[in-house]
Amino acid sequence: GEDVEQSLFLSVREGDSSVINCTYTDSSSTYLYWYKQEPGAGLQLLTYIFSNMDMKQDQRLTVLLNKKDKHLSLRIADTQTGDSAIYFCADNNAGNMLTFGGGTRLMVKP
């Protein structure tokens, strides 16, 4: 079945850029998503990219998609302490269900 992988942890200093990486196996994915989860909360949709795009920018967020390598990344510019959370990448596949990575915990140090 589909597999989505993420690194577990990332620590950055406030003001630096953060890059969270994700790899997936299903080449039939139409959209790929990034969600943010703060402690005790649900998932907040951050951004998504259509599978025929290479890049999408949305304010401080930049998503890069390398379809050949099945690699997705999320860059957060000027990372703030409020960005500390768990970030999940996800893709959709047959049946419209989302397959999630295990999440990357981002810690932003002042």
Added chain:
Amino acid sequence: EAGVTQSPTHLIKTRGQQATLRCSPISGHTSVYWYQQALGLGLQFLLWYDEGEERNRGNFPPRFSGRQFPNYSSELNVNALELEDSALYLCASTTGSTDTQYFGPGTRLTVL
């Protein structure tokens, strides 16, 4: 515009009992998805309802069931609760014409 709402926020049950979790989608959304987020297991797809019908089901036993009402709200029922059912249960909705799923705050189920 109101987002996806879920109730209750927290639910405490004992082994063998039944739990009922509720979800109201964003106005205009017709599809509802349920996911389980258990410690150490990540986010796993449970069920998908669209226009009142179950469209897809994840790898969960039959004691996990649900339904979707004519107003598109949904219930998730978990029968014969086991300790490992303790998790955050998340509901998401879409319009049906787009794949983007918007999530509610979740219901935290604790089984003692």
